[in-house]
Amino acid sequence: MTLKSPPTAVVHELAADPAAFTGVRRRTRAQLCAWGRTDLAEAAELCVTELLANVHRHVASSACELRLERLPGGGVRVTVADRSHVVPVPRPEPGATEERGRGLLLIAAVSARWGTTLTATGKQVWVELR
Known part of the structure; x- marks a missing residue:
């Protein structure tokens, strides 16, 4: 009997629908x-939500892909x-009454690093969690 190890990557095609x-x-x-990375699950959930919200907005x-x-x-x-070549740029820290502009700041706070890679069809925004 051969035990299969979990895949090293999974991909989900989806729509950025809240x-x-x-x-x-x-x-x-x-x-x-x-x-076995339950310790990173909360940060990953936050990053996924913020990245998908940016696609939505x-x-x-x-149409996008989550990897x-x-x-x-x-x-x-x-x-x-996603299918846009527009690179996300962190805004200066938003004021207390502003309702938007915190997503990339949150991603930067919980991640080891993050960035954007342009592709032939758009861009990939990635976050590394450790």
Whole structure:
């Protein structure tokens, strides 16, 4: 009998629809738990939500791809790919009454690092959690 090891990456094709965010967070948590990284699940859920919210707000097409990947050394990379070449730019810290502009600040606070990679069809925004 051969035991299969969990995949090193999983990909979900989805639409950045706020009504679906709860289900995406659940799948994200379940995958990190399967990899033994329950300690990173809350940060991953936050990053997934913020990245998908940015697609929903700033990209004409809601079609996107979520990739969860185990990294050597035990980390996890969360990537959301969309069909826009517009790179997200962190805004200066928003004022107390502003309702938007905190997403990238939150991602930076919980991640080891994050960035954007341009592709032929758009971009990938990725977050590394350790």
